[in-house]
Structures are given as structure tokens and as C-alpha cells.
Amino acid sequence: MRNRQATQLLSELSHGGRRAAVFPPSDVPEWPIEDLLPPEALSAAPPALPELAEPDVVRHFVNLSTLNMSVDTHFYPLGSCTMKYNPKRHERLSRLPGIVDVHPHQSAQNIQGLLELLYEMQEMLAEISGLPGVSLQPAAGAHGELTALYVAAAYFRAKGEHRTKVIFPASAHGTNPASAAMAGFECVELKETEDGFVDLEQLKLHVDDQTAVFMITNPNTLGLFERDIPEIARIVHAAGGLVYIDGANMNAIMGITRPGDFGGDMMHYNVHKTFTGPHGAGGPGSGPICVRDFLAEYLPGPVIRVRPGDDRRFELVTPTHSIGRVRSFFGNVGILVRGYCYLRTLGAAGVRAAAEHAILNANYLKELLSDVLPSAHGEHCLHEFVASAAGLAKERGINAMDIAKRLLDYGFHPPTVYFPLVVPHAMMFEPTETESKATLDAFSEAIHQIVQEETETLRSAPLTLSVSRPEEVNATRKPVLTWTACTKE
Ligand SMILES: Cc1ncc(COP(=O)(O)O)c(C=O)c1O
Secondary structure: OOHHHOOOOOHHHOOHHHHHHHOOOOOOOOHHHHHHEEEEEEEOOOOOOOOOOHHHHHHHHHHHHHHOOOOOOOOEOOOOOOOOOOOOHHHHHHHHHHHHOOOOOOOHHHHHHHHHHHHHHHHHHHHHHOOOEEEEOOOOOOHHHHHHHHHHHHHHHHOOOOEEEEEEEEOOOOOHHHHHHHOOOOEEEEEEEOOOOHHHHHHHHHHHOOOOEEEEEEEOOOOOOOOOOOHHHHHHHHHHEEEEEEOOOHHHHHOOOOOOOOOOOOOEEHHHHOOOOEOOOEOOOOOEEEEEHHHHHHHHOOOEEEEEEEEEEEEEOOOOOOOOOOOOOOOOOOHHHHHHHHHHHHHHHHHHHHHHHHHHHHHHHHHHHOOOOOOOOOOOOOOOOEEHHHHHHHHOOOHHHHHHHHHHHHHOOOOEEEEOOOOOOEEEEOOOEEEEEOHHHHHHHHHHHHOOOOHHHHHHHHOOOOOOOOOHHHHHHHHOOOOHHHHHO
16 A cells, blocks of 8 residues: 555645644743844744654655665665675674774874775785785776776886777676776777677687777676686787776676686776675765786775784885876775675685575576576576566567566566667566575566566556656656656555
């Protein structure tokens, strides 16, 4: 049932004279307001504020908060986003006074505890990636990409090489070409093979002495591990270029294999995804980068290192040929601390187990859905898979968006739809390791029921929410912030 207290405005709930608290009469003499303020600062009448009792206000805001979906309330299999459960313990630990009460301008000497934590985080990220140089500064995955491309540009500049091209496969995340363009490179897109992998022949055609960086997400956006990655790296390196691994999908390989071992020279993590930080709607994030040792001198500063000759003290150092800062202070520390807690809690074996369970869950769900939403690529996937609603669209006129919207009525957050573009009517599912078999079964059951429903019902879904189908693009770019849309019956 729609909760009216959440969808009515406070001014609509208002009753003259209602108050949250009634104060006792003042026991000090009152001064006429006219004696205290100049006439131009005085209003003729009090402001028309809503008048409400405390429970009305609390219920309004608490109920309003329940109109949103989140990982704390719903299964959230949003492909390419790793919406795994964020343990509440991490929230408590990231709010410890030694972390939140630190002033950003405090000297390194009296924030040794925080520096030790961040240093250990650098070390763990280096170990998991197989790449020893780490900067914790970038504030999101996309920011990490941009920072690493600046590092690459500085490296080639120092070598006296003028390389102009950044190459990436067609299924690359949109942030890859955006970062390359922002860093001043020319973007070159590669067509993939039929089965969704980098086409080595295409790669050879495009890689040359102008190639600065080849960017690749591994596992790729179709949830497949690029088996030819050592050969890809060999081709790029032979031309003098660098290989960038977009680490947004590290959830599938952490503890199993490492970008540094399969040919990557640089990578970013999305700490908020892989190592649990509550995220969505653009933040908050943390996108540390890891690089090979010969690139470490170009990293943004400061980096944290053990003070020479004293392995219990930590200091801040700016690498010799640093590209400079890309973010204030040490990066998004709150998210880094949550990631640190995640890694410390799981330990090396647990990190690997998390990746294995993410893969198991994705393959289980892929199999459950295969009769209604088949996947075009690969018999098995890693942590996510891209199914296609093209068959349903052709036979029944139901499209991916209809299914996604109807899932909201069933109490599930929809998967990513219409991405990657290389799959028609794409629906990209990433269940993550934190979901139980029972949840995956219930989700599959919901999809099987949905695809049996009348096309008309699906076309008008969601039927139970206060907002139904906003215009996808303009709803975020030019939001119409009136209440009428939400109060319609
Ligand atoms: C493959 C890939 N690369 C890069 C990014 C960008 O990361 P962020 O959103 O942290 O900037 C994402 C985010 O969804 C992604 O999926």
C-alpha cells in the first residue's frame, strides 16, 4: 500500500498549532525585535512554515527513505557495478576518532596511525595487483584512469616520445575513451571477435609507434576473461606502448590472478565496488592506481612510505617526477578505510574465496535464466554475464526495459540494461558473492513470472511505485522537481 506520509509534502501534513516541543515561557525580559534589527531586515508576517508533531516529521522522512532501493533493502544485481553488501562493521570502524577527527593539515608525525593504515592499504593493493607503485589519491575509477593516463603521458614525455593514441575494445566502459580524450589522446576503438574477445588481427593493425596505451577491462564487459591477454600485452609492449587494466571487474579475479602477472603496466581499483564502500548515484568512491616500478616516479604525490631506517614510522613523499596532486590530501580516506577493513577481515584466502563465490553465483543465475534470457557469449562467465532479451522482443514485444521496470514491482533492483551496446537488448547481471542461493532462486522465479505477464502490464510497469517511467535521459539531466508526479494515484 502506498505510504501517504512519504508522498505528501510537509506543508500538506501541516496542522496549525502542532509542535514537536513546547518550550517553557522565557524568564528573562524580552526585547522588542524592532530594537534589535533594522527595519529592512524585518518581515511583516512570520514565514509560512509547516506545523507538525515530531512523529509526523520522523515518519515523513523515514518513509520517504524507504522509497529508494539500496543493497541494504533489496537484491541489486546491477551489472558492471558490483553492488555487494557493505558490512556495517566497516561503517563503525571508519568513524573511529583517530580517523574522522584527524585534521587534514596535521603533520605526518602525529597521524602515524592513519598513515600506517594507508601504507598497509598501498601494500595490499600492490600485492593483489602485482604492480608495486601505488597512489591512493584518485577519487573514483574514472579518476584513476585519467591519473594513470597522465602518468603514461609523463613517462613518454620523459623518454622524448610523442605518442598520441589510446586504443580500447568497442565494449569498453564509456569512461575509458572519456579519460583518454581528457588526457589529450586520440581514441581508437577496436571491433571485437564474434565471441566477444579482443581481435588480435585488429589489434595488430592498429598498434604502432604512435600507440601510448591499450586500455582493457579484464574480465571484460561481457564477464569473460580475455584469455589472450599475455599475447595482447606482448603486441603492445613490442610497439613500445603500455597496457592499462581497467580493474572495475577485479571482483572476479582478486586472489586468483594479477594484472601485473598477465601483462598490465597500470591499473585502477574501484575500492567502493570490489572492497565494499557504499556507493551509487556517482559517489562516494576511491580509485587508487597501481603501476610498474618504472612508472612509480611519475605517480601523484604524496605517497606513504616507511621512513628509511625506522620501520615503525611512516612519512609522506612526493615521487621524483610526480605529475602532481590529483586530489586533496590522501584521497577519499573514508572509503579506503572501509576497503582496508574488508581486506583485513577476509585475508588472502578470503579474498580469493569471495571472487570464487562471485563467479559461482553469476554462473548459477546465468543458468537459471538461460531459458528466457539467453547469453550470447561464452558457456561460462566470471562474476557477471550479459543476457539478451532480443528473443522476447521479437516474439512477444517485451523489451529489456519492460522487464527491468517490472522487477521493481517484485521488489528487486533491475540489472543494467542496454549496455554493453554490442549485445542487442542487453541485460547485464552481477549478483555478487554476498547473495544467497535463496535470493537468486527468488529473483529467477520473479523473472520467469514476469515474462509470462501480459505485454500491456509490462509496458506500464512499475505499477506500485510513486514514480513510474520518467523520461530516461531528461529525468537526470533536466529533472522536473514538482510533487505532482509523485502524488498521482
Ligand atoms: C569497467 C568500468 N570501468 C570504469 C568505471 C568507472 O568507475 P567509477 O564509477 O568509480 O568512476 C566503471 C564503473 O561502473 C566500470 O564498470
